Amino acid sequence: MKLTIERAALLRSLAHVQSVVERRNTIPILSNVLLDAQEGRLGLTATDMDLTIVEHTTANVQEAGATTVSAHTLYDIVRKLPDGSEVELAAAGDDGQLRLRAGRSSFALSTLPREDFPAIGPTDLPNVFTLQGGEAKNLIDRTRFAISTEETRYYLNGIYVHAASSGDLQVLRAVATDGHRLARFEMPLPEGAPGMPGVIVPRKTVNELRKLIDEVEEGIEVALSDTRIRFTFGNTMLTSKLIDGTFPDYERVIPSGNDxxxxxxxxxxxxxxxxxxxxxxxxxxxxxxxxxxxxxxxxxxxxxxxxxxxxxxxxxxxxxxxxxxxxxxxxxxxxxxxxxxxxxxxxxxxxxxxxxxxxxxxxxxxxxxxxx
Missing domain, CATH: 3.10.150.10 (DNA Polymerase III, subunit A, domain 2)
Incomplete structure (x- = not known):
């Protein structure tokens, strides 16, 4: 693998993917980011086994190939390089190291083989619909503050998203509660969402998605099944397991006789x-x-x-x-x-x-x- 890439482009993608990686990992490969260089672009993948992010960015690839390297170490190095510099990445494969050069700086980083990196889970997600960037931001911002942090009630550790009826209208509804407060947000049901299962999107996934869509105005494709959800927008794809549990009947908590x-x-x-x-x-x-x-x-x-x-x-x-x-x-x-x-x-x-x-x-x- 050999390529050159603008520091700003590499830093932006690394900033997105490295935040998925946990600081402490008992499985070494989960501390790494997968770098996959193909013609004209570099793919970066990070996972914690529950949440996986894949992002592509433009690069000048002289030699295709792939390797994995510590996500946080690589991010810290690139972050400290001078603005406007061009970064050269090369992995020969014989010494198990990734060479990074930029200006007068050079680094040799330890790697692990790409074959050890976990494969992305099933991609067949039958329910597909599109949310606009502003709609997704509203859905998250209006509800996530009420997500429970109590691990024993794991089914409250996310946002419950489902199709519902509100009067004569069909709506996409998001609900979060920690037992002390409840937040409910609804919007018109997008095309493709009728028939979707009710799903609980984990807190970490919600927070990572919110960071990523801060500048997104175009559509976000949402695909889901009973066990997984995938968000695709721009050059980024975020795939997550869903919380396997039953969200409580929140309608019973909303009082109807307040006068x-x-x-x-x-x-x-x-x-x-x-x-x-x-x-x-x-x-x-x-x-x-x-x-x-x-x-x-x-x-x-x-x-x-x-x-x-x-x-x-x-x-x-x-x-x-x-x-x-x-x-x-x-x-x-x-x-x-x-x-x-x-x-x-x-x-x-x-x-x-x-x-x-x-x-x-x-x-x-x-x-x-x-x-x-």
């Missing part, structure tokens, strides 16, 4: 929560909301720090009510609301509260109260 509605300027509300919560204890982060006619009083107290109180103007004409929430959960939801107004629909101090963006009905959030 008290509070409307508030979201930015003012979020700033007030942030200030008041400075006093709350690190463990509970509790903030109390006291609703009255036209005014909301936010308060927090802790034995170590003292107390705090702030009043915010609201639209509310129901009976007085006091309810407590985890301030971090409130802020997580507030940061998803892009419009000026947030609408809280409440029942009483011990029942779940629904939060919506007044300007965008595609997302709905449910927040469990806490004692304060």
């Amino acid at each position: 008290k509605t509070m409307s508030v300027d979201c930015k003012i509300f979020a700033s007030a929560v942030d200030r008041v919560s400075t006093i709350s204890t690190e463990k509970s982060r509790a903030v109390k909301l006291s609703l009255g006619d036209g005014a909301l009083t936010l308060s927090a107290a802790s034995p170590e720090s003292g107390s705090a109180e702030e009043e915010v103007a609201i639209q509310y004409d129901g009976p007085p009510i006091e309810i407590g929430f985890n301030s971090r959960y409130l802020l997580d939801i507030a940061h998803q609301i892009e419009g000026e107004g947030a609408e809280f629909t409440l029942a009483d101090s011990s029942s779940p509260t629904i939060v919506r963006d007044v300007a965008d009905t595609s997302a709905l959030y449910v927040l469990m109260p806490m004692r304060v």
Whole structure:
């Protein structure tokens, strides 16, 4: 294998693939990136056995071939090379090393044979549809903050994506919950998605995909089966195993009898929560909301720090009510609301509260109260 490639192109692709590789690996080959040079292009592949990323970039290939080298070491070297430099990669195969040259710098890196690198799983994924870049970003951003990090409830460690009915419309719905809050986002069902199985996309896959699609505006092809999902866009393909579990019946968590509605300027509300919560204890982060006619009083107290109180103007004409929430959960939801107004629909101090963006009905959030 022998090729030359622009540093910027190699660095961009390495940045994408190396983040899939775990820092600690008991299987040495999983620390490596597969470099596969074919005519006119270089393919880079990394995997942790559950998640695999393949990216292609343009290169001047003098000699086709393939090898594997430490993903993080190669990334760190290329990152530290001067801007605008041209990188030469060569693997002769006789000494088991990859030679890297750029300007006056040269490196000899240990390699492992490409035959040891895990093969990509089955590619026959029957359900195929397309999401636009902005749609995929919305779907992830509106829900991923509520993904559970509790490993014992592994079926909550991802976003549940499925086809559903909303009134007369068929929608693609994404749901995430950790038992304390729930986020639900829906959009019109793309062509090709009817009949798709409900799948749970793992947290790591969601986070890697979100990083990769930051600059993507074109379509993202989504292909899936009961056990795998694949995202293809530009020169990148991300394939992941799905979480093998049953997502709980989230509809039962969304209350239908909440009869008290509070409307508030979201930015003012979020700033007030942030200030008041400075006093709350690190463990509970509790903030109390006291609703009255036209005014909301936010308060927090802790034995170590003292107390705090702030009043915010609201639209509310129901009976007085006091309810407590985890301030971090409130802020997580507030940061998803892009419009000026947030609408809280409440029942009483011990029942779940629904939060919506007044300007965008595609997302709905449910927040469990806490004692304060």
